Amino acid sequence: MQINALNVNKHFQIGNQKLVVLDQLSVNIENGKFICLLGPSGCGKSTFLRCIAGLDVPSSGEIMVDGKPVAGPGPDRAMVFQDYALFPWCNVADNIMFGLRLRKNRGRRDRPDAVVLDELIGLVGLRGFEKAYPHQISGGMRQRVGIARALAVDPGVLLMDEPFAAIDAITREQLQRQLLDTWEKTKKTIIFVTHSVEEAAFLADEVHVFGARPASIRESFVVDLPRPRDHASTAFADIASRMRASIDAGMQRAAS
Amino acid sequence: MTAKIRGLISILVFLAIWEGAVRFHLVENFVLTSPSETLRQIGHLLSTGELQTHVKASMLRIVLGYSIALVLGVVIGTLMGWFRVVDDYVDPIIEMFRPVSPLAILPLAILWLGIGQSSKVFVIVYACIFPIMLNTYAGVRSVPRSVVEAARILGAKSDEMLLKVVFQNSLPLIMTGARISFAVALIVIIAAEMVAADTGLGYMILTAQQTFHTADLFAGIVTIAVIGFVGDRLLRLLRARLCPWYVESGEH
Known part of the structure; x- marks a missing residue:
């Protein structure tokens, strides 16, 4: 399943304050890919995932799923919850x-x-x-x-909202390997939200790093390391540190 | 020593003191009937069929009123919990009537419906509907948002959402409401039968007191206790059967 987001904005009205969560977010996700959305908590990556699911509606902009605009939730975009x-x-x-x-x-x-x-x-x-x-x-x-x-x-796509965040480290690694196994067997598109750099680097074909709120995608990484990936390898450490640097830069920009 | 044994000891001691007080003439049996005499009297009333008549009369009123309250309470409670608009409109009415005792409503019910069956059933409905409605409401409100979202994503339409998700999730609390209401029904029917009835346990007890048949009075009270206890146990069993997944904290 192919997903295209174009200039997606999302804001919430809290009292008389407007909280901008997503700002002109655009991304294209190809069929069959394992995609991670990576960023600090509260940056809007889950909100974006919920917009794809149809649980939230963008304030403006468009999300197309296989060329059709999202109109509410449905089993073609199944979700796994934290x-x-x-x-x-x-x-x-x-x-x-x-x-x-x-x-x-x-x-x-x-x-x-x-x-x-x-x-x-x-x-x-x-x-x-x-x-x-x-x-x-x-x-x-x-x-x-x-x-x-x-x-x-x-479903055409599996939307996963920090699914392993509440699970102990040992079990988490086991579940990550099992998920990759499942993905290789079923060839589903997976969009996986996480705040763990290691998790993103271990799992994904592509990692989209979110900046701090209001968020759009700061930087995208293609992880072309062969699977199963070795956390201890230099190539893994290299891509992980580049992602971390991207997150840090995004947070500094927001703080300044 | 297990909790069960302690409970049993407590009951046995209570019965012994009660029995002793009468046996050793500490209290006149005109005022207090001993447990053994009460039991004998229950046997006697059963053999003449008198007790059955009164139990049947009371239970019929309870079952009728209770069933109506169950259906209405669950439906209204669910609608209030699920639809904000319904809550906004209905809640003030409920809050207005809730402090009004069912016994205050009884004279009005008699005025409207006469002293027949329907006035008593009406009062039972009135008394039972609040616990069921409010517990259903709480149950519906306690369905986690993510559970509702999961069901929507899996394709649940609104009727399926209400029946297969919201109702299922609320069932333990609905059953709690049902238990509370049963106890309330038993309290209210006795009072109602004392005011206006010529059958039923309430009528039987009041008549016994007025005609100085103390043993009948005690037989009636013990019968009510037994009905209340057995009814509550049955409702608990029913809940365990309907909600095997439900683990209650702090109860056994």
Whole structure:
């Protein structure tokens, strides 16, 4: 799925103050790429992601998805949330199948539930936990459910809003590797919001660095290191330090 | 010693003191009926069928009023919690009536609906609707924004959002409201039957007192306690069945 944003502005009205979050943001995202939006917290990268999802509406400018302007949220742009946003009353299997069952109610004929479920459970490594409720499993497992639930509706793009930010470092690395694995198998476009330079450098084909608010994209990096990437290699350290320098420069500009 | 055993000891000691007070003539049994005598009297009233008649009469009123309140309370509470406009319009009315005791409404209900079944059912509805409505409202309001957004992204339309997301998420709190309301219904029906009825546990108790049948009076009170306890246990079981995912903090 191809995404084109052109001169996107977004401001929020807080009392009689106008808070400008996105300022003339433009970016083109190619089909099948793994894209990271990198920046300090509160810089507007999540707001931009929510605009692509259709959960927020830009104040002006345009976001086109496969040539069509975004009109509200939909399963073609599935989202993975930082706080997982699982349905607490659904067990793992029912969470994953939620979107697909809604479609089935509208007469869509997909593959049998059991087949899809089995495949997704295998893909995210949750076999044996189908009947568990979200409160019974760890944060890392909950986010795997979140990813499987998003993949279940076969979206064109996977929007991920700091999905591993609340997860411990060891599990996070495991989930990152698993996500790359999933991405290589499914060839989905992924837009991944993060404030971790290492995460962006480890995962992405392209990294767009956001400046401090009001944000647009300061600088874009193509990361053409082969996968699996080695955090300890000089090439990795080099690209990571260039990204960090870009973030720092953006924050200094905002402070001055 | 587990909490359960401590609770049991407490009840046994209470019963022993009560029984002893009557047995050793510390209190006249004209004023206080012993637990064993109360139990015997309940047996007697069951064998004549008198107790069943009164229990049935009271329960019928409760079940009718309670069911109506459940449906209305859940629907209104959901609409108020979900649609800001409904909240704005309905909330002042609720706040106006909420402090007015159901028993203050009873004479009015009798004036309008007569002393038959409907005035008592009306008062039960009035008493039960507030806890259910307000708990439903709180439940709907407590649905996390990201959960609603996740459902929208997965393609939920507004009716599916209300039924499959908002209602499901609110169900534990709705059940809490249902438990509170059941207790309220039991309190209110007794009072209502004392004022205007010729059947029901409230009528039975008041008549017993007026005719100096103290044992009947105690049999009635114990019966009410049993109904309240069993009803609450059943509602708890129902909640556990409907919301197996719900973990309540600080309760067992």
